[in-house]
Amino acid sequence: MPLRRIRNIFWWLLVVSLLTISIFLALGSPTSPTAIASVTHLEPAPGEILYRSQTKLDDQSGHVWQVVLFKQIYPGQNTSVNLRLVGFPNSAELIHPQPLKITTASGQVFTAVDVFLDEAPAPTIGQYDFQTILPQLPNEPLQLAIPLPGQKSINISVPYPVVLEWREVMRDGA
Template sequence: MLYFWQKLTSTLVIIFICLLGLCFFPHETFALTRQIEEAPQQFLTQSRHTLRDNQGNSWQVVFFQRTKNGEVKTVDLRLVAFPDVVTFKHPQPLKITFNQGKILFAEDKFAEQSPAPNVGEYDFMPIISQLSPTDYIELSLPDDLSLTIPAAIIVEWRSLSDL
């Protein structure tokens, strides 16, 4: 009988630790990273996350780069909200605020035409090299919305751009 109670206690402790871990680690940022060969010697590498903005709206955050013959051609960030949640005002750069207060702007890739009003895409080629593994950034979105990109995702983006 003593063995049963010891086993039950240790099982409950393990369950408690697992549940506690769920509280401290964001579970809405599961990433899907993949590489697609678009043509011979031309690859598209993507990192996809679902994040919530300061109002609780869900966003698809897609960081991707294209390489051709081993040379990086583009590094872009695409932001997709649910329809009718936000309308991007093209052409308008994306304001990026670093946790240390530094501010940069990413060029709007949909200045001419956007596939949908709830989609924005920005040139991250000049930005990615300025991100460090300890940074988190805040993206200023239309309608006073903001989206925080945690340091763990920044590390992932940097590792993709170093491929």
Template sequence: MKMIALRQLILFILVPAIFALSLNVGIMIHPVHAAIRQLEEAPGQMVYQSRQTLKDQWGNIWQAIAFKRVRPEGTATIYLRLVAFPGVVEVDHTRPLKLINSLGKTWTANDVSQQIFTDSAHPEPNVAQYDLQPILMQLNPAVPLRLEVPSLSQSSITLNVSPALLEEWRSLTMQS
């Protein structure tokens, strides 16, 4: 009698625990698929975007929005917009964004922030936009990458980009 009760107790505890563990392992093994959003900005003009939250070396939160804009005539551009909370940082819009992989290879992306502000002489200090198009496909998602955002008030701000996020950004090139 005690043996049957012990088996039932073990099954009652062990089976749900194994099931929960298998779900957690399954979640860890399967890659997260890209979450590309599609928007129609104007007739025939599409925008495809990837939005992620990144933290800098001081723990400040940044919104990283990589997007591809396809205009009605078929031209396309790919940009990266970085947004920090107001008052946290002043981005230096006169210098490019540096992208550095763990092997020491460096790329730069030009600041094109003047395109997003109605008063291009006074851009928002916590927002910057960079042209990724010329370099995006040169970035290898298998090699860790960090962004160095130029700042007016401190040394560069460092943002680490995961391989999955870089792969999501690269997938923008396939959107039409």
């Protein structure tokens, strides 16, 4: 009798353990794309205002990129809106100056000018002028194509909620 009871307890614990593991894997599934951005408002210096949306997105190879859209407002000067892409370790080195290609889900193509004319702060950083492009972009997912040497590119998918946050950054301080 005790052996049978031990066996039943063992099977019960095994089933509960497998069920628990399945639930945790389903909640944190690596196949479900997540993109959580956050819009912040900063005042780095008196009169200077910075609005920013920041998130981490994967490229087609699974490398992680920090994607930051920011709007800078300086007293008595023009407002600037830029998109900065920062590759994490093992990301490709970017070449400058090369435009960023933006493709909408409906097939429209835009190009953003590379802000770093000669040299970026690090080889895996790119920054692009979004001042005139952002107002033209539709509210739909985007595909960013970062140019590499030899007619190759790195593709990063930008989900719809992130595009909406970019619009919020554009409206703030307007």
